[in-house]
Each structure stands twice: as structure tokens, then as C-alpha cells.
Amino acid sequence: MLEMKSISVPAGRLDFSEKMTGAAKFCQDLRPHGMFYAKTLRSSKPRAKIRAVRLPLLPDNVVIVDWRDVRGKNIVPIVTDDQPFFARDQVNYIGEPILVATGPNPDELRKIIDSIQVDYEELPAVLTIEEALSRTSDIIYGDHPWFVSYEYLKGDPDTAIHEAAISVEDEFHTGYQEQAYLEPQSMLAEQKDGVMTVRGSMQCPFYVEEALMQALGWERTRVRVIQLPTGGGFGGKEDYPSIPAVHAALAAIKTGRPVMLVYDRGEDIMCTTKRHPSCIRVKSHLDANNHIIAREIEVLSDAGAYCGLSGVVLQRMIYSVPGVYQVQNLRVSGRACATNKVPSGAFRGFGGPQAFFAIEMHMEHVAREIGVDPLLFRKTHFLRQGDLTATGGRLRSPVELEAITDSVCTLSDYYEKRSTPKEPGGKLRGIGFSAFFHGCGFTGADERDIISARVRLCKGEDETVNLYVSSAELGQGAITTLSKIAAETLDIPLSQVLCGYPDTGVCPNSGPTVASRTILVVGRLVQEAALKMKEHWDEAFCETESHFRYPGGFSFDKKLHTGDAYLEYAWGANVVEVEVDPITYSCNILGAWAAFDIGTPIDTTIAAGQVHGGMTQGLGYGCMEVLDMKAGRPLQCSLTDYMIPTSLDVCKIDFRFVQSESVLGPYGARGMGELTLVGAAPALAAAVENAIGKPVTQLPVTSEYIMELSRHG
């Protein structure tokens, strides 16, 4: 056992007391004097022209806000300029905002929204990936049925395929997943002395600031965004909050009141971004020695009505889908298809969960096809330190896949369980394994080209140090862990470091709180700023900044998709054991085990919290979280219908950290927030497959699906 580094020793969350006592003020807890509420009118059609919007007679104190009130640009600023803040003459998905009613009484607003009539002229909608790709005319977006299309090559797949002795092919499908953060989207906008201040629930204060500047047409100096305690994000509060923030701000300008905009749960599920449904085809070509010599992979994702983050998510899908394996010849392509549904977006893992489900199940299937033990088969293809990744980037830090695999297999007693008879008391038992990685930080050189993060430290006379970053505290422990890095580096007690919630009026832009970049990138900058400060510690006042520098030797070609796709990687392996009832086909999770290499954990208690929370979301994704669409409308719009794991659904989770140090991260830390979700679903699916003896090719693995497989599969 490694000796624990002092940075890893649990220090206690700095935001613990205010949350434990209920004193923490979330957005919905604020009530500034004279506050108005706001409710949103949304499209009830998947694709239609708006012919007219008929308002009822409105009370004097109710004000309507729509596209006409957008003085700046009616486009959400995120990667592609396609999504309006308010629909103008056309709607493209059910739930798209058309207008907002604002006034003093929320119940009255709800009635008003219900009584507004919209005259639509319906247009033929595209509702699935297949429909999108089969259309030859009336394409819903641009010239193609997709927003983006990528392809890359490694080696010479065509020649290798020619030499193959055997080929194995699979097709996988995955469904939506809803973030289901406990606190719905919430924003409070207030205008004072010509400055618009928006406070609320969010991951990326500077994204919201950008959106306000664009919609209002105001200078940066007149816009201020402050994150409030946020009841979970998981990606769902990455780009989406720009929309309610702008709606609330426009309402505040028009009424001269503070305006609170809080989504109802059903509304939140219906109209905010979710994990992309996907269809992934994998074909492996092996030589006579059972070695994979080439692979062809095609990824299709359902992006919904606007591009949003779908291009970036697709990049992560196609860079992750080759898995943790060294294959010399690859052809990988991906398309994010346009459909008339709620835009898909960021969700912890960001394309990784779909990709690793596909590749890990495929590895199981190939191993079975050639009659080799699936773990042994994986091991002979594992990536190693110094290897080139699928995109040809060098793996500079240690890669401990063997140790990770051995650790989780010992912990779970995998081999013993895999080889024992499978029907104790008539139930079918199975155990499954997955291995995976998560690339940490933004894709390629985007940390340099797009984000260019900065952090600042200020020491006052009383020797307290203020830490200024834009990293949001979402429950993941950003405030505590970043403060710990500062304190450890400065060699001062943690209580001497002060770090608040990010405020764009005060903090430098250290980038969004996404992509498992908070410790790796921002934490590294905090460490650098602290080292600089240490040199000037004797001065009465001292302020230091640190700016992101792209590490030497790294490069990435965005067009060709070649080079270092990520700055660093975190690795993991999961094992899940299930019991399937052969009569009801219900699947009971008996145990889940994990080993992760996150480098040095910055606080083992906080890291353990990420493991338990992330794996639970991953298991939910694997077997119970069902969100179906019918005619473009989500069928599960409440927490009763959209079921996330409860305390009774979760089994015991046991895990180990296999620590090998990152060459880049502070104190050798890698990233971890997303990694913990990625591998649970494929391990669970492999366990079900092992239990019922039929190949599983779709997520979630519900009892209905198990029944279908058992009877017909």
C-alpha cells in the first residue's frame, strides 16, 4: 500500500456546515424585494411554423417577453450559431421556448401560459437517427441530415483488412439519460445602475456572461454573473443555463424588477439537454493469432434540433470508442444527426459512456467468437505507457491497465465467480468486466486556443490568501480541493485560504467547470500561482496570477484528428455482478467493484464521493434510467416515471485507487469526475450477458429487454 500523500488526507469540505444546516442559500431561497416570477411558454410541436401567438387579456402587472425584446443577437453563443433564445417564426422541438410571462404571482403566470394560443403550421418532423439519414429532401438543418461529420484513420486499415483471418461485427444502441440534478434550473436576474447581475445554478459563469452580452448587446462591464450554491449539474448546467439566464435578464430589464426563473421538474426534464442516444457499429479484423489488426467504427449520435455541444461530444465519442486497446489500423467516423427533439448535450462522461459500452461489449463478443477468455483477450491488446493512442498521441504518463484490472478482479473475486455454476436457487447469476479511460481537459489544443485559463491568488496583511477561480462548486468539492492545493503549496493551514463561489465581476476566467479539467488544469494553475506567491511571501501584500501554457511537445490537428487528443488520461476498470430472475426477468445488482487510476487523489473522502456518485449514475444508465420519446415528446417527465437509483436500488460499491502519477497534474493528480460513470453500464451489461447467455447490444438493460433477449435473442 502506498503511503498517503498529505494532500490526499481528508480535510473536510469547506462548504459542509452551511449545507448540513440548511443555511446555504440556493437560488430558489432568495427573495429580493419586489421580485417577480417568470414562466415559459414552450412549443408543443416538434417542427412547425408559428403563424400567430394569441395572448389573453393580461393583468397590468404581467409582462410578456419574447424574441422582440432581444436587443442583441437572438442566438445562444455555443460553438455553432443555430439556436435562438426565443423561437421567432419556427419551432424545431417540443419544449422550445417561445416567450416568457413575468409577474408577481407564479400561479397566475402558469394560468396565463396555459391560456396562450399558438397557431402552428406543422411541418414534417424528423424523429430518429434512421429517419434523418434516410431523408433525401426537406433536410431540417443545412445541407445534410447531420450537424457535423468526422472521420480519421490510423495506419492502413484497408491493407490490414485484406490480410485478416476473421472479422467480427456488432451494432449497439443507447438511449437518453437525464441528469436529474436535484435542484432544477434556477436563475435570478437583477438590474441596478445599468449593470445586469445574474445569480443562479450553473457550471460555467463565463458562458452565462457571454450569453448575456450577446442577447442584451451589452459590454462586459455591464454584465455580472455569480454562481450560487448549485444542486448538482453533471453537464446539465454546462451550456443550458444561458437560456434561463437570458430569459430572466430580459424580463428584469422590461419590468425593472428582480426576476426569478425556476423550472418545474417536468419542464426541466422535457426541455433541457440530455445524454445523446447513439448507434455505434464496430467491426474488428483479426489475424490467425487472434490479434486485432484493424478496426472500423461508425458512430451516430442523435443531436436533437440544434447542434449545441454535439460536435464536441462526438469528438470525445470517436476518440474514446477505440477503447483502452492498441490497434495499429483504424478507421473511425462519426456523425451527429439533426432531429426535431430536445437538443442533446453534456452529461458526465460526455460521449464516453456510449463509446465504452460499445467497445467493451464488442471485446466480449469477439472473445467469445474466437473462444478466448475475454480478460485475457483484452490484456493482450492493452495500451501501455509510451504507446500511441488512436489519434497518434503519445501516452506520456504511466498506464497501469494490468494493475487496475488485477486490482478490481481480486476485489470482486471475478475469476472465481465467473467460473462457478450460474443458477443458485433458480436465479441466473452473471459477472461482467469493463476497462476504460477518460481524457481529461478540453479536446486537443482547445485549452490553449479556446479557454486559456487564468487563476489569481491574493495575500492580505493578515496572511489570509484569497483564491480567485471561475470553477463552480457543484457538490464535487471544487472549492475544497482547489483551496487544499493552494494551502499545501504555500504550506499554510487550509483555514487561511479563502475561496468563494465564482463571480465574473471578481474572478479571472479559469474556464468552465467541465471535462474533468478542474483539478488537472485549474488545480495546476493554482499550484503555480501559489509557488510564485511563496517566493514573495514576506511582502505585506502579494498578488500572483498564473496562465495556462500548452505543454511542450503536445500538438493536435483538428481537421485530421491526429495528435494529442487530451492532455492527460485517467483509467479504470469495473466489475458488476447481477442476478436475473428467469421468470420476471428483473435484474438485481449484487455488487459493483472498481479500480481507478486518478493519479494522486486530492482528498480521499471527496474522491470516494465521486466514485460512489458516478458509479451509481452509471449503473442507473445501465439498467433503469429510461427516457423514451413518442412523436418527439419525452414520455417520462417526472421523477416517478424517469427513475433514478434510490437508496434501495444501490448495492455495495467497493473500490481501490491504483495511483500512478500524472506528469502534468498538481501533485500527480489526473482527472476523475467523469471517469467514475463511464464503466459501470458496460460491466453491468456484460454481467447480464454472462447470466443469460445472450449478447446484449443495447442500453439500458431493462427487464423488458432481458425478456426479449431471453425469448427471442
Next chain:
Amino acid sequence: MDNAICFLLNNRSVTLQADPLRSLLDTLREDFGLTGAKKGCGEGECGACAVLVDGRLVNSCITPVIAVEGKTVFTIEGLRETPRFQELSRCFAQAGAVQCGFCTPGMVMAAEALLMRNSFPTEQDIRTALSGNLCRCTGYSAIVAAIMTAAKEGEGLWPASFDPGI
């Protein structure tokens, strides 16, 4: 029509004029400024709004205020003044049972409700008692562990009792 409604709120007797069908959650948050209980769904599905009414855990968002007439209502703001809370707080901190904190006040009330009627809960008892309170961050393990420790180490704080009925 508004009614005069009286109840005991965190050990203080209160009277208010309100629409009898107004939700207890809105009453607590807006009329009394007690914002510890949260609205996660407003439909009785998540437990973020959980408070104790006569010692029983209820989702205040679907409880009309008239239903607490003459009863005792206990919220996180009341509980946090007690030594039992201190013990729960110590154990929640140690176990890492709080992440975003949005579910926390409801979870703590659920823990209190459980320990009040069963001071020696098994892990399964705890999981059952929390099953109406959703948490999307923690995966529940740390919360369950925290309550387990509080029950063990907080002996005497909760009445020694076991009431299998809910």
C-alpha cells in the same frame, strides 16, 4: 377563503391566515422564511422538502397546510439546534455524506425520523427509511454510513426504541 391555521413550528406556536390548500412547503419557505426544505420537484417524488409532522416524515410540497392544524412541525431549522443534529452533523462530515447539499436537509430529517423510532437500525432499515429521498450526487453509501455511525456512537441521544412500523 383564507383560514386561521395554528400549529407548533419548531417548538413555537404559530398562527397564520392562509389558503388551507396552500402547500406546507410554500408556507414554510415563503411565510416563515424557513428555506432549509427545498423544492426539488413539487410533486412528492424527491424528498428534498421533507419535514417532520408529529414525528413522521412527510413531503411538505404535497401536504396542504390545513393538514398540520394543531400538529407539531419540525424542520431542519429546528433540528439544527439539538444535540442530535450535532451528532448527525459530525457523522455526515466524517463520512463525506454531503455533496451539492440540495438533498441534505431532507435526508437529515429522514435520518432523524428513523432514529427517533428505531435507534438501532440495520443498514437495510436505513436504506428503506431513505428510499423516498433522492440524492443524485452521493450514491447514498456515505449517507447510509453516516447514519449508521450516528446510531452507534450517538447512544442515548435518540430514545432507545425499536418500532418496526413506519
